[in-house]
Amino acid sequence: xxxxxxxxxxxxxxxxxxxxxxxxxxxxxxxxxxxxxxxxxxxxxxxxxxxxxxxxxxxxxxxxxxxxxxxxxxxxxxxxxxxxxxxxxxxxxxxxxxxxxxxxxxxxxxxxxxxxxxxxxxxxxxxxxxxxxxxxxxxxxxxxxxxxxxxxxxxxxxxxxxxxxxxxxxxxxxxxxxxxxxxxxxxxxxxxxxxxxxxxxxxxxxxxxxxxxxxxxxxxxxxxxxxx
Amino acid sequence: xxxxxxxxxxxxxxxxxxxxxxxxxxxxxxxxxxxxxxxxxxxxxxxxxxxxxxxxxxxxxxxxxxxxxxxxxxxxxxxxxxxxxxxxxxxxxxxxxxxxxxxxxxxxxxxxxxxxxxxxxxxxxxxxxxxxxxxxxxxxxxxxxxxxxxxxxxxxxxxxxxxxxxxxxxxxxxxxxxxxxxxxxxxxxxxxxxxxxxxxxxxxxxxxxxxxxxxxxxxxxxxxxxxxxxxxxxxxxxxxxxxxxxxxxxxxxxxxxxxxxxxxxxxxxxxxxxxxxxxxxxxxxxxxxxxxxxxxxxxxxxxxxxxxxxxxxxxxxxxxxxxxxxxxxxxxxxxxxxxxxxxxxxxxxxxxxxxxxxxxxxxxxxxxxxxxxxxxxxxxxxxxxxxxxxxxxxxxxxxxxxxxxxxxxxxxxxxxxxxxxxxxxxxxxxxxxxxxxxxxxxxxxxxxxxxxxxxxxxxxxxxxxxxxxxxxxxxxxxxxxxxxxxxxxxxxxxxx
Numbered sequence: 013x014x015x016x017x018x019x020x021x022x023x024x025x026x027x028x029x030x031x032x033x034x035x036x037x038x039x040x041x042x043x044x045x046x047x048x049x050x051x052x053x054x055x056x057x058x059x060x061x062x063x064x065x066x067x068x069x070x071x072x073x074x075x076x077x078x079x080x081x082x083x084x085x086x087x088x089x090x091x092x093x094x095x096x097x098x099x100x101x102x103x104x105x106x107x108x109x110x111x112x113x114x115x116x117x118x119x120x121x122x123x124x125x126x127x128x129x130x131x132x133x134x135x136x137x138x139x140x141x142x143x144x145x146x147x148x149x150x151x152x153x154x155x156x157x158x159x160x161x162x163x164x165x166x167x168x169x170x171x172x173x174x175x176x177x178x179x180x181x182x183x184x185x186x187x188x189x190x191x192x193x194x195x196x197x198x199x200x201x202x203x204x205x206x207x208x209x210x211x212x213x214x215x216x217x218x219x220x221x222x223x224x225x226x227x228x229x230x231x232x233x234x235x236x237x238x239x240x
Numbered sequence: 241x242x243x244x245x246x247x248x249x250x251x252x253x254x255x256x257x258x259x260x261x262x263x264x265x266x267x268x269x270x271x272x273x274x275x276x277x278x279x280x281x282x283x284x285x286x287x288x289x290x291x292x293x294x295x296x297x298x299x300x301x302x303x304x305x306x307x308x309x310x311x312x313x314x315x316x317x318x319x320x321x322x323x324x325x326x327x328x329x330x331x332x333x334x335x336x337x338x339x340x341x342x343x344x345x346x347x348x349x350x351x352x353x354x355x356x357x358x359x360x361x362x363x364x365x366x367x368x369x370x371x372x373x374x375x376x377x378x379x380x381x382x383x384x385x386x387x388x389x390x391x392x393x394x395x396x397x398x399x400x401x402x403x404x405x406x407x408x409x410x411x412x413x414x415x416x417x418x419x420x421x422x423x424x425x426x427x428x429x430x431x432x433x434x435x436x437x438x439x440x441x442x443x444x445x446x447x448x449x450x451x452x453x454x455x456x457x458x459x460x461x462x463x464x465x466x467x468x469x470x471x472x473x474x475x476x477x478x479x480x481x482x483x484x485x486x487x488x489x490x491x492x493x494x495x496x497x498x499x500x501x502x503x504x505x506x507x508x509x510x511x512x513x514x515x516x517x518x519x520x521x522x523x524x525x526x527x528x529x530x531x532x533x534x535x536x537x538x539x540x541x542x543x544x545x546x547x548x549x550x551x552x553x554x555x556x557x558x559x560x561x562x563x564x565x566x567x568x569x570x571x572x573x574x575x576x577x578x579x580x581x582x583x584x585x586x587x588x589x590x591x592x593x594x595x596x597x598x599x600x601x602x603x604x605x606x607x608x609x610x611x612x613x614x615x616x617x618x619x620x621x622x623x624x625x626x627x628x629x630x631x632x633x634x635x636x637x638x639x640x641x642x643x644x645x646x647x648x649x650x651x652x653x654x655x656x657x658x659x660x661x662x663x664x665x666x667x668x669x670x671x672x673x674x675x676x677x678x679x680x681x682x683x684x685x686x687x688x689x690x691x692x693x694x695x696x697x698x699x700x701x702x703x704x705x706x707x708x709x710x711x712x713x714x715x716x717x718x719x720x721x722x723x724x725x726x727x728x729x730x731x732x733x734x735x736x
Contacts, residue, residue, distance in 0.1 A: 073388070083384035087401035096397045099389035107393040154384060 278446025
């Protein structure tokens with residue numbers, strides 16, 4: 013899908029955000045257009061989660077969010093957790109029916125997504141009995157199933173093993189028009205994003221097309237964070 | 241925490257000095273030996289004739305719990321509104337037997353009365369506990385559910401699966417309580433187990449009494465085998481079918497109860513005397529009527545209820561602290577453990593009302609039987625809980641070898657906060673029990689309520705029940721205040 017030029021989606025100007033855990037965004041200015049694939053990188057506590065949540069709040073009704081802690085219902089199966097992504101698009105009666113007996117149509121929609129993520133065998137397993145990596149893939153599947161044009165993902169591959177991490181990122185990038193994703197693993201940011209925003213100590217250190225980011229900048233970014 | 245504990249112990253000691261603890265029967269020990277003989281020679285054959293009473297006990301419990309759950313869910317949804325909260329506190333502050341007294345003139349002495357007497361207070365309890373479970377549950381899963389999904393969809397996908405296990409566990413535990421309530425309701429004449437138990441004890445047919453008690457224990461202990469979630473709808477349906485044959489509701493009675501029987505005697509007196517049933521209204525006679533009841537009955541009832549409550553509060557605590565090590569894996573071997581474990585279950589399974597009834601037969605009516613009955617029942621519940629919690633404490637590999645050191649330095653400090661929170665949580669329950677045991681001839685509020693009912697003075701009974709409710713709600717807020725100040729909570733404990 014080709015984005016039409018200058019369709020601005022996010023526009024923060026000199027914004028400061030104070031959030032629970034005292035993580036504060038200081039004087040952030042950030043513009044993101046429709047169709048961009050942006051990665052947020054930076055050390056722990058830099059404010060990546062806060063920034064993502066701030067972005068999400070402004071487009072909540074037209075986007076999907078992948079929570080760092082998955083936010084899954086541990087007592088339900090992978091199938092039902094993925095289905096919650098579209099609860100608001102079906103009637104309450106349909107939702108209840110699908111809870112009691114998975115509906116064929118829904119199953120046909122959800123199976124390919126879980127298949128692509130290597131989870132088709134676990135479709136009816138309870139999420140609570142799964143490993144962190146498997147839970148995280150269910151969380152991604154739910155966001156994909158939601159089918160919105162915007163996807164905000166907070167560390168969506170942190171628990172997934174390196175082999176599958178590539179697949180998960182591939183699916184995230186390819187299924188959604190606009191993606192903002194925070195990543196701990198810099199190599200994935202370099203590989204999948206078009207643009208990288210470096211964040212440390214609540215401030216944007218650099219905001220460049222992926223090709224312009226140098227290893228020195230990254231080292232510097234993480235050193236900054238560690239010294240604080 | 242230690243200071244507060246000692247403060248309450250001091251109050252209990254003073255209360256103990258003021259309490260009437262006399263043994264008034266002439267041969268308490270001969271009666272006890274006859275009772276003990278009955279315990280080893282239960283008349284199992286008699287159970288066949290009493291099968292209907294056993295069935296009724298279960299049917300009442302199912303219908304009562306079902307209505308209580310339905311009403312409770314409704315109230316839980318609106319629990320954030322203060323009037324609803326207060327209403328729930330009000331209806332659960334009235335004991336099942338008192339509710340039965342209230343429904344007696346409305347629906348008569350029949351199963352409907354028994355079912356409602358269970359359903360109403362349980363609805364108040366369910367509303368509170370369900371609302372608390374939802375409040376304390378993990379809310380993060382709900383964040384993953386789209387906001388625009390509609391209330392019911394959000395609930396069944398985002399909340400219900402998370403709280404299901406806790407809710408199921410608690411409701412199951414409450415069913416056990418409902419069986420106890422149902423059995424006890426027989427003591428005031430409803431056709432459940434308690435009715436025959438009372439007859440058997442009163443007439444000294446102890447073998448039959450024990451057979452009934454054993455049947456009751458088996459019923460409760462076997463719950464895990466037959467109370468399966470998927471069978472519950474069937475049980476409830478069958479129970480309602482069985483019950484429906486006896487439902488009698490007369491609007492006339494209901495209207496008369498609320499518009500006439502309930503009114504204070506001075507408002508009705510003129511009408512009753514001249515036969516017109518007219519209602520008159522004047523402040524002065526009503527005030528002096530209320531005053532009369534306070535001077536002659538209520539104050540004494542309140543005083544005795546409070547004295548008894550304070551004694552059993554501390555007694556329960558002591559019993560629990562002394563008994564739990566025997567059922568805890570850190571203190572005794574496997575076999576001793578199991579025995580103590582089941583011992584505590586048997587004691588807590590015996591309704592305090594039945595325990596008190598038996599002890600009154602032995603010792604005569606004074607506070608002594610009431611103290612022991614409430615103390616044993618609640619102490620066993622608390623001891624059981626403490627031992628379970630203590631079992632969860634992982635002991636370090638170089639923990640003290642001597643048991644007393646282990647108890648005082650490793651286990652007690654870890655479980656004491658929760659123990660105290662739970663004890664104060666039960667404070668209100670103990671007060672309700674103290675009041676109700678008045679029916680057995682101990683001069684607490686229940687004694688005067690029971691007398692008023694026997695004299696057909698519903699107005700007076702209602703006034704005294706209201707006083708009991710206020711006392712209960714007062715204790716509940718003091719208990720909340722104490723728990724809040726000590727920063728202790730019963731969390732981690734799902735069965736109360």
